[in-house]
Amino acid sequence: MSTSHVIxxxxxxxASAAETIREADPNAAVTVITDEGEALYNRILIKEFAKGKLPEAPISIHEPEWYDERDIDLELDTHVxxxxxxxxxxxxxxxETYEYDKLLIATGGTPAQLPVENSDADGIHHFWTFEDARDIREHAEDAEQGIIVGAGLLGIDLAAVCAAQNIDAKYLMRGDRWWRYALSADGAEIIHDALEENGVEPVFDSGVDHFEVDDDGHVSGAVDPNGDRFDGQWAGVAIGLNFNTEFLDGAGIEEDDGIVVDEYMQTSVEDxxxxxxxxxxxxxILDAxxxxxAWGSAKEQGSVAGKNMVEDSVASPTQRADGKAVDSEAEAFRWVSSYSITHFDFPFxxxxxxxxxxxGAERKYSDSEWRRLAFENGQLIGGVLIGDLSQQSTFKKLIREERRVADQKELLLEKDVDLEEVKANTVAPAE
Ligand SMILES: Cc1cc2nc3c(=O)[nH]c(=O)nc-3n(C[C@H](O)[C@H](O)[C@H](O)COP(=O)(O)OP(=O)(O)OC[C@H]3O[C@@H](n4cnc5c(N)ncnc54)[C@H](O)[C@@H]3O)c2cc1C
Structure with missing residues (x-):
């Protein structure tokens, strides 16, 4: 009897799990269920659509025929x-009821709303789906003034939409800089200058106390906690995601701001x-x-999960030290994630x-070049590169090798890192 995989x-x-499962097991029954009305599209590119820079067609990745050709059952507009x-x-x-032998939960998140008055008014946008992008674009084409909230990687996409759509925008930030968790004042200054050059004014130590609406219930402005008022008929909010786990209530799956999985993508519940x-x-890599x-990481996790779902259904498991049964052929997820921003003249x-x-260690090389590296327990674990990405593969290699390099900061901040010298001075735990 064929194994039934439900995603x-x-x-x-x-989608990458479905593809992996089909390649690994031509006989398996594979069902993919989504509550969106369209099959996989490129979520990264919807910002280019919202900016008015791309038509719809190149954003789609799979048409429903792609699933038909692989004998994968695709259920659109279906909420679990x-x-x-x-x-x-x-x-x-x-x-409807679907039975599974192996189940994959790949439900991502939904943008959080600001917990303030009128945060659900017309004209206040959150950005996650292609439908959101269509609304954002349509409305942005008519708006003159905008308000952006959320000083992170998604908020800056909303700022870029305003810039591209010639909306005169204020970017309300809670602290003294954009993405304060990863950037120092020196690094953030480059971003602030770029925003200003694109017609978006950063407003620091601000945020939203409440939104104001007109007689039709449409947003007309925002008042920040200092009492300052900003006009805006268009607002974009990107303050984080609420993970889509409400359907797991009572299922006994361990959660901790998301679903807890081991390196094989297995949850605490069998199958x-x-x-x-x-x-x-x-x-x-972190041992934590x-x-x-990020897109690349989600794709790799899907593919690792798909492979292990198939392996798990054909091989007999072995017992791990923690008592969990894991197939000896199981593949572990090991990945250095990356996320780029392409809105400005310089890369990020x-x-x-x-x-x-x-x-941490950081250096500013010019008005548009900056680097910051983050270390944990002596290992390089991540960083931010602005203006010059040429050293990214060196840094990713050092992360993968789990080298203790925190005492090599001067070498790591050289414009061109001498990898051989760094290696000669350090030990990789794997060696
Ligand atoms: C505007 C924007 C720009 C981005 N830019 C970048 C970038 O430049 N680089 C980068 O690396 N990443 C970027 N990201 C992030 C990246 O897109 C995500 O990390 C990635 O798409 C996550 O994929 P996922 O499959 O885990 O989740 P999702 O893509 O969120 O997919 C989850 C799917 O499950 C569906 N679903 C949820 N609950 C249910 C349910 N109960 N029943 C049925 N279906 C359900 C959802 O509707 C959704 O279709 C961006 C994201 C956005 C929104």
């Missing part, structure tokens, strides 16, 4: 409402895996739990885990 979510994690691990069943909003943004995964919100890349660590 909830057709983002990059779910609960799962029953003992019965190996899931239920949907329309009352249930998770992948993508939603996971709190075991990072084998970690979270990634964050890699690894730039916002954590117990030590």
């Amino acid at each position: 909830i979510g057709d983002g990059i994690a779910g 409402t609960d799962i029953e691990p003992v019965a190996h069943e899931i239920h949907t909003h329309s009352g 249930i895996y998770a992948a993508g943004d939603i996971t709190q995964f075991y990072d084998t 739990r970690a979270q990634n919100g 890349l964050s890699f690894g885990h730039p916002a954590r660590g117990d030590d």
Whole structure:
């Protein structure tokens, strides 16, 4: 009898798992369920669509035919409402039941709303889906003044939309700089200057106390906690994600701001895996739990989960030291994530885990070139490169090798890092 694999979510994690499963097991039954009305598209590129720079077509990755050709059952517009691990069943909003042998949860997150008055008014946008991008673009084409909230990697996309759509925008930030968890004042200054050059004014030590609306209930402005008022008929809010786990209530799956999985993408419940943004995964490089919100990482997690779902259904498991049964052929997730911003004249890349660590080193090389490296327990674990990305593969290599390099800061801040010298001065635990 063929194994039944059910995947909830057709983002990059779910879709890459489906593809991997089909390649590994031509006979398996594979079902992908998504509550969106369209098959996998490139979530990274929807910002270019919202900016008005790209038409719809290149953003789609898979048409429904792609699933048909691979004999994968794709269920669009279908919201999973609960799962029953003992019965190996899931239920949907329309009352359908799907039985599974192996289940993958790849449901990502939904943008959080600001907990302030009028935060759900017309004209206040959150940015996650292609539908959101269509609304943002349509509305941005008519707006003259905008307000952006959320000084992180998604907020800056909303700022870039304003810049591209000629909206005169104020970017309200809580602290004294953009992405204060990963950038110092020197690094952030480059971003602030670039925002200003693009017609977006950063406002520091601000935020939103409440939004104001007109007689039609449409946003007309925001008042910050200092009492300052900003006009805006268009607002974009990107203050983080709420993970889509409400359908797991009562299923007994361990959660901790996301779904906890081991390095094999297995949850705490047998036959249930998770992948993508939603996971709190075991990072084998850090030897600690970690979270990634990036396309490449979600794709790799989906593919690792898919492989292990198939392996797990054909091989007999061995017992691990912690008592868990794991197939000896199981593949572990091991990945250095990266995330780039392409809105300005200069490149920007964050890699690894730039916002954590117990030590750091940074240098500004020019008005548009800056580097920061983050270390934890002596290891390089991430960083941010602005203006010059040429050293990224060197840094990623050092992360993968788990080298203790925190005492080599001067060498690591050289414009061109001499990798051989760094290696000669350090030891990689794997050596
Ligand atoms: C505007 C924007 C720009 C970005 N830019 C970058 C970038 O430059 N670089 C980068 O690396 N990353 C970027 N990201 C992040 C990247 O897109 C995500 O990390 C990645 O898409 C996560 O994939 P996922 O498959 O884990 O989750 P998602 O893509 O969120 O997919 C989850 C899917 O599950 C569905 N779902 C949820 N709950 C249910 C349910 N109960 N029933 C059925 N279906 C359900 C959701 O509707 C969704 O379709 C960007 C994201 C956005 C929104």
